[in-house]
Amino acid sequence: MIAEKWKQMSIAQQMGNMGSEFSRMVSLKRRGNPIYAENSFKRLMELLELTISQRKNKELLILKEVLEDLFFDENKYDVSTDSLRKYFINFALLISN
Secondary structure, X not given: OHHHHHHOOOHHHHHHHHHHHHHHHHHHHHOOOHHHHHHHHHHHHHHHHHHHHHHOOHHHHHHHHHHHHHXXXXXXXXXXXXXXXXXXXXXXXXXXX
């Protein structure tokens, strides 16, 4: 059911929704709720996988690697949560216009 609804959304809507899940994950992780943060991360990855399967976009594959790197604290890409929030907020702004 969710996959069908997800496919009907524009890329901006999909990315905006993923941005919300990303913010939720970061907030939960910072507040010391690792189980809920992991659940949010899994949900984010599920949504991203749905988008990747539909869009076949290299940027989305890179985003997946960066998000995994950030969540698991490897930091090999040196990307901050703030930079990813800025990335996602642009999609939310597109939706609101």
